[in-house]
Amino acid sequence: MKKKVLGRFAMKGLILASTMMIIAGCSSGASETSGDQGSDDEKITIGFQASGLETEYIAKLGDAMEKAAEDQGVDLVVMDGNYDINTVITQLDTLKNQNVDAIVVNALDAEALNSTVNQIVDSGTPVIGVTASLTAEKLTSYVGSPDVEGGRMAAEEIAEALDGKGNVVIFEGPIGISAQIERREGIYEVLEKYPDIKVLDEQTANWSRSEAMSLMENWIQKYGDKIDAVIGQNDEMALGALNALKDKNIKIPIVGIDGIDDAQKAVKDGEMVATIFQNAEEQGKKAVEVAIKAAKGEEVEKNYEVPFELIK
Known part of the structure; x- marks a missing residue:
């Protein structure tokens, strides 16, 4: 081959x-x-x-x-x-x-x-x-995997971690890619059930850990302790957010999607609440x-x- x-x-x-x-x-x-x-x-x-x-x-x-x-x-x-x-x-x-x-x-x-x-x-x-x-x-x-369902699963984990109340930021994939569109649909389908969960901000970090880290740093500066949780449409972005939060000694619920090795380790170590494994x-x-x-x-x-x- x-x-x-x-x-x-x-x-x-x-x-x-x-x-x-x-x-x-x-x-x-x-x-x-x-x-x-x-x-x-x-x-x-x-x-x-x-x-x-x-x-x-x-x-x-x-x-x-x-x-x-x-x-x-x-x-x-x-x-x-x-x-x-x-x-x-x-x-x-x-x-x-x-x-x-x-x-x-x-x-x-x-x-x-x-x-x-x-x-x-x-x-x-x-x-x-x-x-x-x-x-x-x-x-x-x-x-492929049903991305709407992946988005639902991620949002449900955050809703549970917040007891149905708080402010979240959402990291999106490249705009226009099917996973970005469908995972967003699933996330919002769940969040609509929780009127006390507010989306403070959502932007693309293009599946990138480094881009997500920079964006999270900007959000921390902009919103401070108003951010209660993070939803990453993939694990790379969730991990980038985690790195930025750790630098500021901030610990809040984070969830990602894909189940990559680093994310599974972060879940095991208690640094992320969950990852949605895609095989x-x-x-x-x-x-x-x-x-x-x-x-x-x-x-x-x-x-x-x-x-x-x-x-x-």
């Missing part, structure tokens, strides 16, 4: 690298392993376009897909969009032009990729969304399985759901 990680500064080497990969794949016959490609004469190549591999959860997702590709005996080309929509679109077009057999996309925006994805599917290449959904009508399939390994494995089936022309479902799990 061959893996290439390509970002916005590595595009010049993409064509040669991808062509070599496809040639290598085409020269390989089906193997007698648990990932046997059956009677196929050519080895399948899957492209994975990631929104941004600097985020721990997306990096874990990529690792899971790499392992699944190895187990299934297929090649995997990984591209890092570095959270830049123009880079993402360029990389998707490049994967199409390199004739990969299927593309898995971790969509940076719920709508901005629709035209590109629809065109790729029309050209004959199936496209599977993973973790972050998109509304492209021709999307072949989607593998990157299962999502990555299932996305590769679905991509292989779609590449072979087999029927796949439109949606595969991997449930969230509460860790507290």
Whole structure:
């Protein structure tokens, strides 16, 4: 299995690298392993376009897909969009032009990729969304966790910790990405049940721990001890907020989503009240399985759901 990680500064080497990969794949016959490609004469190549591999959860997702590709005996080309929509679109077009057999996309925006994805599917290449959904009508399939429910679970933990009364600040993901939209929906669905919980402020910190730390520092300066709790739409931002609060010797309830290792440790150490675990390994494995089936022309479902799990 061959893996290439390509970002916005590595595009010049993409064509040669991808062509070599496809040639290598085409020269390989089906193997007698648990990932046997059956009677196929050519080895399948899957492209994975990631929104941004600097985020721990997306990096874990990529690792899971790499392992699944190895187990299934297929090649995997990984591209890092570095959270830049123009880079993402360029990389998707490049994967199409390199004739990969299927593309898995971790969509940076719920709508901005629709035209590109629809065109790729029309050209004959199936496209599977993973973790972050998109509304492209021709999307072949989607593998992910129900983000509205994740938002609900996080907000319920904060409501319980506050006994239904207090002021919260909310860290949002990149505006327009499906998880930001849907987790926000779930959070507010719960908060509407608690009229004595007020949202002091909410802003994006782009899934970033460092951005969230800076934003939390600003909020501490602006609101002081009026802040009673923190909701992070992901763990990286929750942990950034935690770092800023610890620097000021402030301890308030904090919840995040994804269940990354540092967040689980913070929960265990009593520094966060909970994290909502999203199973990157299962999502990555299932996305590769679905991509292989779609590449072979087999029927796949439109949606595969991997449930969230509460860790507290």
